[in-house]
Amino acid sequence: MKTELCGNCGETAHIVRKNYEFKEMGVPVVLHRIDVIVCDHCGNSDPIIPNMDGLMRVLALGLLCKPEKLCGEEVRFLRKYVNKSAVEFSRFLHMSHTHFSKIENDRYEVSPQADRLIRLMVIGMDPNLNEGIKELMAIMPNITDDCCDEKKQIQIDMSKGVYQYA
Numbered sequence: 001m002k003t004e005l006c007g008n009c010g011e012t013a014h015i016v017r018k019n020y021e022f023k024e025m026g027v028p029v030v031l032h033r034i035d036v037i038v039c040d041h042c043g044n045s046d047p048i049i050p051n052m053d054g055l056m057r058v059l060a061l062g063l064l065c066k067p068e069k070l071c072g073e074e075v076r077f078l079r080k081y082v083n084k085s086a087v088e089f090s091r092f093l094h095m096s097h098t099h100f101s102k103i104e105n106d107r108y109e110v111s112p113q114a115d116r117l118i119r120l121m122v123i124g125m126d127p128n129l130n131e132g133i134k135e136l137m138a139i140m141p142n143i144t145d146d147c148c149d150e151k152k153q154i155q156i157d158m159s160k161g162v163y164q165y166a
């Protein structure tokens with residue numbers, strides 16, 4: 001069995017291949033069948049993510065093509081993905097910074113038009129997302145304008161570089 005030192009307590013921990021709920025992204029993500037360092041001493045578990053940039057990109061593509069309107073944390077993830085401050089991003093939207101921050105904090109709902117504009121802006125700002133344009137254009141008329149009540153998980157299979165909604 002493969003072992004690794006625990007990043008939390010430094011004891012020997014073992015490596016297990018399993019699905020892992022990755023909370024560090026700020027949106028609900030489950031990584032399919034990845035290696036996780038599991039420590040029996042302190043209970044800590046750490047995923048081994050060989051390609052963090054690739055993971056972020058697949059997650060961004062998944063959010064851009066989400067079939068429902070985006071919620072605040074998803075808007076925030078996409079904004080950070082393109083390395084914009086909330087002030088910079090809100091200027092692209094011609095929206096006040098205050099209003100935009102309330103959207104990110106789920107205190108205001110994003111309007112259906114702002115949701116579409118945010119998706120198009122993000123795709124336009126990062127050439128690595130270009131492959132998502134066709135799908136976004138295909139789904140855009142059918143994106144539902146209700147915010148999802150229960151948060152949908154995105155499942156990501158990094159071995160194939162694909163996402164799907166739970």
Ligand SMILES: [Zn+2]
Nearest residue numbers: 006009039042
């Ligand atoms: Zn430990």
